[in-house]
Amino acid sequence: MDFLLGLVRSMPGAIALGLIWGIMAIGVYVTYKILDIADLTVDGSICTGACVCAVLTLNGVNVWVAVIAAVIAGMLTGFVTGFFHTVLGIPAILAGILTQLMLWSVNLKILGKANLGINARVLKVIVTQLDKNKAVMTLIGFVAVVIVLLYLFFGTELGCSLRATGCNINMSHAQGINTNFNKILGLVLSNGLVALSGALLAQYQGFADINMGRGAIVIGLAAVIIGEAICSHISINFGVRLAGVAAGGVIYYIVYQIVVAIGLDPELLKMLSALVVTMFLAVPYVKSKYFSYTPKFKMERKMRKIQAATAKKEAKLAKKAAKKGGKA
């Protein structure tokens, strides 16, 4: 009973964290699902957002200004990756890794040390784990605004051309779409959202840490996958999908909380997350390769099996006959 009670008490915290990571996951959705780019910049840019927000808040800057500054810093990191990818021709995944590594140094320079506390009792912040219920309400507001803005954006001429860029680059060129510009725009947008999530995370947990972005992409992907799994059966509406991704973040953290409450070693959690994501990423491929026989294929396979068996039988008989012949 105590166990369940403790679990229920931990829920607001899990939901708040889930919503923060949900915003990050929406950023991942923009690159991974819409632009069809696996952008690893996010491991760095989420930390950049946290660092910028923490340092500015500590220096007496209004917390909203600090959040906006964090978003702009995140957008810049996305621009760098986009520049590497489109202008310098570096494969997207590698461009992201390069930026991410650079950001480790940059983040350390911004913070000045490995971690920095933000005392919510002294400083004015938007969300804090000292008041989890209020944090959840505020974060739901944030998520809703992000979803509405993205929904509107992807319904515009520019947003539509960005979707086309990710879907079919040949067609985009033929229709006069500047795909390089769009790729950079998508990366800027995505990393802006990721940095927003980082800024909120730093405030919520009360500190920014140089290592806080490690493996962020995996959590983001997990949330995207969970969100897709929920929404693909409900609705194909873009807004619903984005909401699903945010919900995916929440579900991820609720499961996380349960797993911790059961008593799993927290040090193993990253491995668990990665394995779960691996499994889900593998499902479409494995399914199409091994489990998607149409009846026609099934029939052919059956025929092949029968043919092989008959051939084997015949070979055996022939061998026997040859043996007999030899004896005779």
Add this chain to the structure above:
Amino acid sequence: MLELRHIKKTFNAGTVNEKVALNDINLTLEDGDFVTIIGGNGAGKSTMLNAVAGVWLPDSGSVIVDGVDITDMPEYERAKFLGRVFQDPRMGTATDMWLEENLALARRRGKSRTLRWAITRKERDEYRDMLKELDLGLEHRLTTKMGLFSGGQRQAVTLLMATMQKPKLLLLDEHTAALDPKTAAKVLELTDKFIKEGNLTALMVTHNMKDAIAHGNRLIMMNQGKIILDIKGEEKKNLTVEMLLAQFAKASGTEFMNDRALLG
């Protein structure tokens, strides 16, 4: 209106796979020309179209449209005066997007894409009328994803997209090759209709000799990266497959070896 001057393109230069795809191509098109291009595999037909479209830079030579040298212009910028339909029906449309979204993308070809709505209600009615003319029952499926349509339907839509903003030049790269004969005939019929109604200048690559003869006012035959035959006017009107084969043998010194072209 279109001028290709001494276009040369070699792929994989300096390796064992070196392939001279275009060897000193010179071609001038007049306004309203509908040119069919025929030739065997690897003759350089598609490569020539790609040179015009700007898929890559030629090794030497220049591409001139209406007196403006566009050799160095990136592919997406040229798109404002080029309409293109590809061989692969999957290539011409964004399969994850709706039919109407695809049309809206095409409608804004050559215009700046802003934060205005991608589709307006007025446009939607226009699209419906345009689709009605295709006579494929697509006018009721504006919000169906392109990926759910058949190859023929997609090619018809791509054709519509290519001609919606009147292009200076329409590039058709074997756009019926992946379709069954009946659908191919329908798409070709639409092609003729669009070109005639819009008074378009067009280059159409085909594998099919009969189609090449039946359509257009000028026929070009390519072999090993060169234009070896250029037939126009009255001569083109009276052309037959046999005459074309004889001319090919004379011009290239070899027999025309391509079952697809003969039987198709």
